Amino acid sequence: MAGSTRIAHWAANELFDGTSDTTAEVTNPATGAVTGEVALAGVRDARQVIAAAAEAFPAWRDSSLAKRSAVLFRFRELLNERKDELAALITAEHGKVLSDALGEISRGQEVVEFACGIPHLLKGGFSENASTGVDVSSLRQPLGVVGIISPFNFPAMVPMWFFPIAIAAGNTVVLKPSEKDPSASLWLARLWAEAGLPAGVFNVLQGDKVAVDELLANPAVKAVSFVGSTPIARYVYATATANGKRVQALGGAKNHAVVLPDADLDLAADAMVSAGFGSAGERCMAISAVVAVGAIADDLVARIADRARAVKTGDGTRDADMGPLVTRAHRDKVKGYVDQAELDGAKVVVDGRQVRPDGGENGFWLGPTLLDHVRPEFSCYTDEIFGPVLSVLRVDTYDEALALVNANPYGNGTAIFTNDGGAARKFQNEVEAGMVGINVPIPVPVAYYSFGGWKNSLFGDTHAHGTEGVHFFTRAKVVTTRWPDPSHGGVNLGFPRNV
Ligand code: NAD
Numbered sequence: 001m002a003g004s005t006r007i008a009h010w011a012a013n014e015l016f017d018g019t020s021d022t023t024a025e026v027t028n029p030a031t032g033a034v035t036g037e038v039a040l041a042g043v044r045d046a047r048q049v050i051a052a053a054a055e056a057f058p059a060w061r062d063s064s065l066a067k068r069s070a071v072l073f074r075f076r077e078l079l080n081e082r083k084d085e086l087a088a089l090i091t092a093e094h095g096k097v098l099s100d101a102l103g104e105i106s107r108g109q110e111v112v113e114f115a116c117g118i119p120h121l122l123k124g125g126f127s128e129n130a131s132t133g134v135d136v137s138s139l140r141q142p143l144g145v146v147g148i149i150s151p152f153n154f155p156a157m158v159p160m161w162f163f164p165i166a167i168a169a170g171n172t173v174v175l176k177p178s179e180k181d182p183s184a185s186l187w188l189a190r191l192w193a194e195a196g197l198p199a200g201v202f203n204v205l206q207g208d209k210v211a212v213d214e215l216l217a218n219p220a221v222k223a224v225s226f227v228g229s230t231p232i233a234r235y236v237y238a239t240a241t242a243n244g245k246r247v248q249a250l251g252g253a254k255n256h257a258v259v260l261p262d263a264d265l266d267l268a269a270d271a272m273v274s275a276g277f278g279s280a281g282e283r284c285m286a287i288s289a290v291v292a293v294g295a296i297a298d299d300l301v302a303r304i305a306d307r308a309r310a311v312k313t314g315d316g317t318r319d320a321d322m323g324p325l326v327t328r329a330h331r332d333k334v335k336g337y338v339d340q341a342e343l344d345g346a347k348v349v350v351d352g353r354q355v356r357p358d359g360g361e362n363g364f365w366l367g368p369t370l371l372d373h374v375r376p377e378f379s380c381y382t383d384e385i386f387g388p389v390l391s392v393l394r395v396d397t398y399d400e401a402l403a404l405v406n407a408n409p410y411g412n413g414t415a416i417f418t419n420d421g422g423a424a425r426k427f428q429n430e431v432e433a434g435m436v437g438i439n440v441p442i443p444v445p446v447a448y449y450s451f452g453g454w455k456n457s458l459f460g461d462t463h464a465h466g467t468e469g470v471h472f473f474t475r476a477k478v479v480t481t482r483w484p485d486p487s488h489g490g491v492n493l494g495f496p497r498n499v
Pocket of ligand 1: 152158207209386457
């Protein structure tokens with residue numbers, strides 16, 4: 001195909017074609033053109049990539065903390081210098097505007113910076129004389145090969161939630177990126193090689209369910225970090241834990257913003273538009289449901305509508321605020337939700353189906369869409385749409401708003417807009433979600449805290465990055481030591497007691 005490049009796997013610091021002849025098309029969402037063919041691994045290919053990671057593990061595990069952190073620092077410097085190249089690749093395959101692509105890289109870079117401090121993060125404990133003449137120490141050791149399975153919407157940041165810490169802690173990695181935008185992963189692999197990471201420590205396995213299933217079953221893979229939709233997260237969690245692996249599986253979301261009557265409505269409206277339509281709503285922390293409390297609803301909707309109409313939809317490489325959706329099929333699915341909402345009785349206040357984008361005529365376009373008078377039973381509310389569609393639900397009281405948020409099966413992020421500190425404090429205490437924003441619409445935690453949702457938004461018990469990430473990628477060992485001395489007391493069949 002003219003202009004179409006083959007996107008292969010990466011194993012032992014080189015491109016690896018594999019033997020499977022199955023491929024998937026990669027498109028530029030702003031033009032609709034096919035730009036690449038990504039290899040879809042067969043089981044043999046997957047085993048070969050996993051084997052490369054397994055072979056590299058013993059030497060990497062035994063390399064010093066000083067050497068590991070030096071590679072991390074070099075990777076950080078190269079990433080920072082060359083992030084424009086990576087942003088361009090992301091925009092070309094995902095569609096998000098360049099500034100947004102740079103934003104995701106900087107949030108991923110934060111985790112690299114956190115992982116540069118691995119010598120400190122892996123410090124253990126030591127108790128001298130826990131019993132007479134006996135010392136006890138604790139240490140954390142790497143697991144082995146870890147699998148990272150990532151979604152299309154953050155081809156750089158989501159893998160970077162995991163691999164910097166996994167690698168710094170002494171594990172070796174097989175990354176299975178989304179087949180929709182696979183090129184960022186190869187760019188990152190080359191950067192690792194340039195930073196001096198030994199061959200086999202970071203590998204990329206391109207593919208679909210076949211590749212994922214091998215990662216979930218292969219005995220060499222000790223842990224799996226997954227991010228994607230809830231049905232697949234649930235499947236990955238169930239399958240990999242049944243195979244004895246450690247798993248964190250982050251799923252989908254339906255994030256609510258509650259706007260109380262005393263809120264600054266301009267601040268709230270700005271926030272709804274930024275968080276609802278940024279990255280065309282294809283963020284797991286996007287706000288998709290606005291809960292307007294009390295008499296402010298008409299005013300709030302009008303302010304959101306004015307701002308939504310001003311959002312410029314277009315090719316992410318041009319002067320646009322919002323890009324296209326990732327694929328034609330996804331755009332059609334999202335548009336279908338808008339059609340259905342209208343049939344259900346929602347008021348389409350801003351209609352993205354009518355948008356005239358600044359981009360190719362075959363691009364996967366849908367403009368910002370604002371739905372008012374949405375009821376909890378409408379499919380535009382019950383389902384995760386993952387597009388530029390903001391639904392407004394109207395309630396009379398704070399308690400009704402809280403009940404609505406807590407009844408939702410997802411619990412990734414949520415936000416409240418208010419000037420009442422007491423109400424905000426009550427909300428942060430009562431709401432059932434893993435990440436809460438107070439007058440902050442997208443409360444993505446900084447790298448030294450951990451990212452993760454509750455309920456159907458996360459399966460497993462460990463969130464991503466921060467100290468929880470360090471714990472996920474290491475296991476604890478406690479060593480009890482006695483050096484022989486003249487006072488040892490001979491044979492004792494009783495259970496060890498501390499004296
Ligand atoms: P997806 O579930 O379709 O795909 C995620 C990964 O799973 C991809 O690598 C894909 O190849 C693989 N996969 C797809 N189908 C599979 C199957 N049947 N068996 C095994 N593996 C399979 O998700 P997506 O469309 O790429 O990403 C969007 C979703 O990710 C949204 O639901 C979004 O909320 C979620 N997400 C969640 C978070 C979070 O932190 N909770 C972050 C980003 C995205």
